[in-house]
C-alpha cells in the first residue's frame with residue numbers, strides 16, 4: 001500500500017472530511033434559510049442563489065468520489081445526444097441497485113454543469129436527513145410518501161412548479177422505487193406474473209404511476225427522457241464508506257436519449273411503454289454482465305476542478321477554527337471541557353455514521369417486501 005492510499009484509509013482523515021461536510025453543510029443550510037425573504041422579492045434570483053449554495057454541499061461528495069477515491073466514469077452514448085446533455089431539461093430513468101448510484105448520478109451532473117439544479121423524486125424520509133435533506137427543500141426537490149393516494153396530488157403540484165425553473169435540470173426517477181434485493185426482486189416478479197408481464201432478471205418491476213405523473217407534468221418543460229443504466233466494473237459493489245477509504249471504482253453508464261413526445265400520454269399506454277423500457281434495460285444489463293461493456297461508442301466527460309476547489313475552500317476556512325479550538329482545549333487542561341468536547345465529537349461522528357447508513361442497502365426500507373396475492377390482475 002502506497003503512502004497516499006495509507007493516508008486515505010486513516011480515521012483522522014475521515015473525521016476531518018466529515019467535520020468539513022457537516023459544519024459547512026449546516027452553515028449553507030443556514031444561508032439557505034436566510035434566502036427565504038428573497039423568494040418573496042424575486043423567486044428566480046432566490047432559485048439561482050440556492051442552486052449555487054446547494055452546489056457547495058453536493059459537490060463535496062462529488063469531490064470525494066472524483067478526487068479522493070479517483071473513481072472513473074465512462075459514458076456509453078451516441079455523439080449526437082451527447083451534444084445536448086446539460087443544455088436541456090430531461091427526465092433521467094436509472095436502475096437502482098448500488099449504494100452510490102445517486103453519487104455517480106451527481107458526478108455526471110457535475111460534468112455536464114447541472115449539479116446545483118439537479119432534481120429527484122425522493123422518498124419523504126430523506127427530507128429529514130440533516131444537510132442534504134434540508135438543502136433539498138430549497139432546491140425544490142419532489143418528495144413522495146410512496147402512497148399514491150397522497151402522492152398523486154403533491155407530486156404533480158411540485159412538478160408543475162418547475163415549469164419556469166431558470167436553469168437546465170435533470171429530474172432523476174428511480175422507477176423501481178427501492179433498491180434491488182433478492183427478496184424484493186422475488187416479490188416484484190410475483191407481481192409481474194400476476195399482471196401477465198415478462199419477468200425481469202436484473203431489475204425490480206418498475207412502478208409506473210410516478211413515471212406517468214412526471215412525464216405528464218413535465219411536458220413542455222423537459223424535452224427528453226434519458227434512459228440510463230449504471231454498472232461497475234469487475235462486479236464491484238461500491239459503498240460510500242469505500243469512497244471515504246479512498247477505494248477507486250470504475251463506473252460505466254449507458255444512456256439513450258428518447259424525445260419526450262415519443263412517450264404516450266394515456267396512463268395505461270405510458271405504463272406499458274415503461275414496462276417495455278425495463279425489458280430493454282434488462283437486455284443491456286445482460287449484455288454488460290456477459291461482456292463487461294455496453295453496445296455503442298464510449299466517451300469520458302472530463303472531470304472539472306470546481307468540486308475540488310469548493311472542498312479546498314471550505315476545508316481551509318474551517319481548519320483554522322478547528323486548530324484554534326484544539327489548542328485552547330489542550331492548554332486549558334480542564335478535564336470537563338475535554339470530556340464535553342469528546343462527547344460532542346462522538347455525537348457528530350455517530351450522526352455522520354447514521355447519515356452514511358441512509359445509503360446502505362442492508363439498512364434500507366421494507367418497501368416492496370409485502371407479499372401480493374398472485375391472482376390480482
Ligand SMILES: CC/C=C\C/C=C\C/C=C\C/C=C\C/C=C\C/C=C\CCC(=O)SCCNC(=O)CCNC(=O)[C@H](O)C(C)(C)COP(=O)(O)OP(=O)(O)OC[C@H]1O[C@@H](n2cnc3c(N)ncnc32)[C@H](O)[C@@H]1OP(=O)(O)O
Nearest residue numbers: 102105118120122123146147148172177188205207209210
Ligand atoms: C448523461 C447522463 C445521464 C444521466 C445521469 C444520471 C443521473 C443523474 C440525474 C440526476 C441526479 C439528481 C439527484 C440525485 C441525488 C440523490 C438521489 C437520492 C435518492 C432518492 C431516491 C429515492 O428516494 S427512490 C424512492 C422514491 N422514489 C420512487 O419511489 C419513484 C418510483 N415510484 C413511483 O413512481 C410510485 O408509483 C409512487 C411513489 C409515485 C407511488 O407509490 P405507491 O407504492 O403508492 O404506488 P404504486 O403505483 O407504485 O404501487 C401500486 C401498484 O404497484 C403494484 N405493486 C405492488 N407491489 C409491487 C412490487 N413489489 N413491485 C412492483 N409493483 C408492485 C401494485 O399491484 C399496484 O399496481 P397498479 O397496477 O395498480 O399500478
Ligand SMILES: CCCCCCCCCCCCCCCCCC(=O)OC[C@@H](O)COP(=O)(O)O
Nearest residue numbers: 017021060061064102132178179355356364365
Ligand atoms: C467530503 C465528503 C464527506 C462525506 C461525509 C459523509 C456524509 C454522508 C452523507 C449522506 C448523504 C445521504 C444522502 C442520501 C441519499 C440516499 C440515496 C438513496 O439511495 O436512497 C434510497 C432510496 O432511493 C430508496 O430507499 P430504499 O427503499 O431502498 O431504502
